[in-house]
Amino acid sequence: MSVKKKLAELSENETKLFDKLLKGTFEEIQCLLKEKDVRVDCLDKTGMTPLQHAAFRGKKELCELFLAHGADVNSNYHDNNYSTLMFAALSGNVEVTRMMLQAGANIHQINSVNKTATQMAAFVGQHQCVSAINNFFPRSELEYYTKPQGLETEGKLPLETLEPLLGLVNSVNLHPVKVSMYLRDNMILVNESYKVCKVLDILVEKNMKARDTNDVMAVKLHYFTTIIRLARKSHDDKNDNLQFWIKSLVKGRDQDGFPEFAERVVRQSLKEFPYVDSQLFQTLVRQISSVKIGDTPTALSSLIAGVNGNQFAMAEDVCATCGERNAVKSCSVCKYLQYCGQPCQKLHWSTHKKFCKTLALVYKKNQEMMAKEKAKQKRRRIRKK
Ligand SMILES: [Zn+2]
Ligand SMILES: [Zn+2]
Known part of the structure; x- marks a missing residue:
């Protein structure tokens, strides 16, 4: 018998479990999971697991419960090859989507009509979930660089930089002031800028040369290296924990208060992106080269739209200083x-x-x-x- 068939042959309690997922309480489901004849990855008639049902309904606590019981986030038996991440993204619940990513969901999986989770979510207008997936950077991928590889005696990345760097690469707000404030609060990233940027450069290359290129992530990581390198330079000059650097980014020009220096920094980062074949790169450069400094769209709003989607670029409730x-x-x-x-x-x-x-x-x-x-x-x- 195939694995799918076995998982779909439900015990009495498993049938009950799917029932309770529709109209039961959290406690009832919790009790059922303790029964010996309940497998956490059992399948309903369409090949969906209990975790997938919970994700589709955006039920955070239930998702946590199933994952704690060892549910497989990459169970792949659904009739139309929908993944758990797809169900989560379709639900529009950003927290549940992030939970699946942290649990190791494969973002590249496609369904029976060749669509990934981000494409599905964009199609139904769940843009916050799209951005959560595109901006997710798995811990394991950074952790790898803290350990010596091959003949190295130490990892490329100092262990103390792991947590701060993980926070940076997973952040959604790309405003140069916000990024710089984050660096000011995590000066280790500036003090270790050579090693940090070297690893980021490797990751940019990896994202561009992999079979599934992710130029959203590559452009974003490259942008961070620009800011870190320039911030380091400023800190070397002034030795002031980036106070001067941040003030320069905030400062508006005399005639209209437009933050010209910040605009130039963002433009510089985009123009220096090393992979000129990238579609995102070409779109961004085309956009900014036809705009005079001070006019709209700014390089920052083009970058935000490219990485996070138009919804973010057009948001009106943003801080005038840090975005x-x-x-x-x-x-x-x-x-x-x-x-x-x-x-x-x-x-x-x-x-x-x-x-x-x-x-x-x-x-x-x-x-x-x-x-x-x-x-x-x-x-x-x-x-x-
Ligand atoms: Zn005022
Ligand atoms: Zn602010």
Whole structure:
């Protein structure tokens, strides 16, 4: 009998388990898993495992439970070859998607119509899940470089840099200020910049030369090496834990406050990407070369769109200084700009103070226009009645 057939021949309790997945409680499922005749990777009629059902419904606690019981995240018996990661991504639950990635889900698996999990998720508009998958960097791949290989007496990557570097390569916010703040808080990455960048260079090459090239990851990693190298240079000059470097990135030019230096840094990184055949590289360079510095789209927004998708590039709730999402603190004078917190607002003030009053007028005008428009609509509604 084939493995699939065996797994699909359900015991009484396994049938119950699939039942409870639809309309049972967490505790009931937990109890069933303790039964001797319940295999965590058993299959329903369509070849789905309990973990896949939980992932498809975006049930985080259940997914945790099944994984803790040793569920195989790469079970591959579904009738249409849907993987657990596909089910998770289709659910739109970013946390569940990340959980499957951390559990070792194969991101390259394709289903019966030759689509990967990211393609499936993009198709149904789950862009946050697409970005979670594209930005995921497995720990094991970095860990490898902390151990000596071949004739080496020590690994290429100092062990103390493993955790900070893992945090960096998995971050979604690519704003140069945010990246630099992260480096400032993890100076080991700057102090060990030669070794760190060497490993990142190897990983860029690996992502471009593998059978499944991932130029999203390659462009992103290469971008980090640019920032780390330039930050290191600045720190060598000033010995100030990147204070000068971060201020330079935040500083806006005199005529309109546009952060010209930051724009040039992003452009430099994109232009220096070593694999000119990459489609993403060509798209990005084409985009930025036709735009004057200070106009839109900025190199940063092109980079963000290329790596994370358009949804991220067009987000409006971002911090004016560091690009972090969900920035809710607005400047109390102009109410025009938002920040993620006071440190970012303080950092931006030397540039913003020149434009705050003008922006306050713009904000006031916008509010007045919106109020007029609302009143007009109200009158129209009353007339209709
Ligand atoms: Zn911020
Ligand atoms: Zn202001």
